[in-house]
Amino acid sequence: MTYLLPPLNALRAFEAAARHLSFKQAAHELHVTAGAVSQQVRLLEERLGVQLFERRTRQVILTSAGETYLARVRQAFRCLADATAELRPDGVTSLLHIGVHAGFDVDGLRTRLAQFRQTQPQVAIRLSQPAGLDELLEGKVDVVIAERLRRYPGYRCEPLEGGFLIGPLGTADCPEIETLRSCLLGHVELEPASTS
Incomplete structure (x- = not known):
């Protein structure tokens, strides 16, 4: 089965922005500009057809759809990290x-x-x-x-x-x-x- 998934960079930008409730702080963590984070989140929202953040002056707030999606994205990241760790040969991280x-x-x-x-x-x-x-x-x-x-x-x-x-x-x-x-x-x- 082929999975139609959003780009990983967009998901990482979304997760970081949602955790910090700030595009600027997410950008600092990811070593990119706030504009790049905003663009990745906007592309993700367009792809999903759902608004994930409510944008206010100097502040972003998760929408209810964003909160629901965030929980599942974090769960997926944890599953990927665990699966990757299990596959590594001894001595190779x-x-x-x-x-x-x-x-x-x-x-x-x-x-x-x-x-x-x-x-x-x-x-x-x-x-x-x-x-x-x-x-x-x-x-x-x-x-x-x-x-x-x-x-x-x-x-x-x-x-x-x-x-x-x-x-x-x-x-x-x-x-x-x-x-x-x-x-x-x-x-x-x-x-x-x-x-x-």
Whole structure:
């Protein structure tokens, strides 16, 4: 069965805004602008055909539909987190699926990813090439490394040496993404191997 689900970024924006009852505070948590949160919530409301928030001056209040939806969204997030944790192999806390644009130099990337593996041994990495914004939007990869700047609502594009790292808004402070960004920029210094 195919499930017609709203985009995950829109659901995350809604959940954070509902928890804080503030687009501004939700934006701070997700490391985006309040306008981006507002846009994601508006897109979600349009997709659902239901108003989730009553917008007042400097304040948002959940509608009754919003309150009902929030409870189910939180329940779904908990179920997803639990199911994900149960699938992880021993010693691995997460899997980072990286999409790489067709023309991007993979040999140089593999060296940087070796550094990432040493600094984050609990994170398994899967590389997919070619992959681009379409695969990211469809949820087939977690982040994309692209040669050219590509902007899309709900996604963050950050410059790298020779390219750009594109990922969902709200993952900027994720430790795995922070370490990946540092490795790709060459900012991670590895400890020399001990010679004992």
